Amino acid sequence: MTTTHVRTGAATHTGMVRDLNEDSLLVADGVYAVADGMGGHAAGDVASAIAVRRLGGLAGRARLTADDVRAELSAANADVLADVAANPDRMGMGTTVTGLATVEAAGSPHWAVFNIGDSRVYRLSAGALTQLTVDHSEVAELMAAGRITEDEALTHPLRNVVTRAVGTAPPPEPDIWVFPPVLGDRFLVCSDGLPLELADDEIGSVLRAADDPQAAADELIARAVAAGGRDNVSVVVVHCDAVGGSVLGDSALGDDTTPRPRAAAS
DSSP states (O other), X not given: XXXXXXXXXXXXXXXXXXXXXXXXEEEETTEEEEEEEEOGGGTHHHHHHHHHHHHHTTTTOTTOOHHHHHHHHHHHHHHHHHHHHHOGGXXXXXXXXXXXXXXXXXXXXXXXXXXXXXXXXXXXXXXXXXXXXXXXXXXXXXXXXXXXXXXXXXXXXXXXXXXXXXXXXXXXXXXEEEEOOOXXXXXEEEOTHHHHHSOHHHHHHXXXXXSSHHHHHHHHXXXXXXXXXXXXXXXXXXXXXXXXXXXXXXXXXXXXSSOOOEEOOO
């Protein structure tokens, strides 16, 4: 299978308000994820760690598919429920999880972007920033229905209520999009603590300015904390530097530089 070469950076911070960092990160061979635990003293940090540990089992697989990702997300949900059954004091814990993985589709490398909850994956392609994931939250549904604005969502009393989470029964249905890699694309995987503090324009500006993904990750965290740090904030930045025999800087990149994600088959 044709290979895709990436560079990565990652950072996390408890923020300025919360005492515990319930986020977990995964930067592994071909799998990049952020999980934002929920439950506070009910062990949201445990739930997020369980989710990324399960996804970590996908790293390095020779022929990873979108269905493999879907299966591990389902297994993560079962793992969290099993942990709660064994530890009743953790009742109510759960986690979001979002990220991207290198998978095989039609015999060639593709990205699979996956999401459960309101953490996000952004893509910077041809200089334009796009949110690839759809927030599974009460405020996102209210905005989609035209009942509140984006500004109102930031302070809405239901802003922390998610409509899908790992650790629920029946198990949540993940969103998964599959699309081919594009040379020069940059991805940002983040918990909701980042867009809580920074507008998309500022996020895009940081991603465009930093050639080093670790520098971009550190700068995003620093700005979110300086802006208030009202929640835990975690980021993973992924730069796609090579696809097959082409490397960043080549002129022959193909005609389609802005492919649209397509839903993976169930």
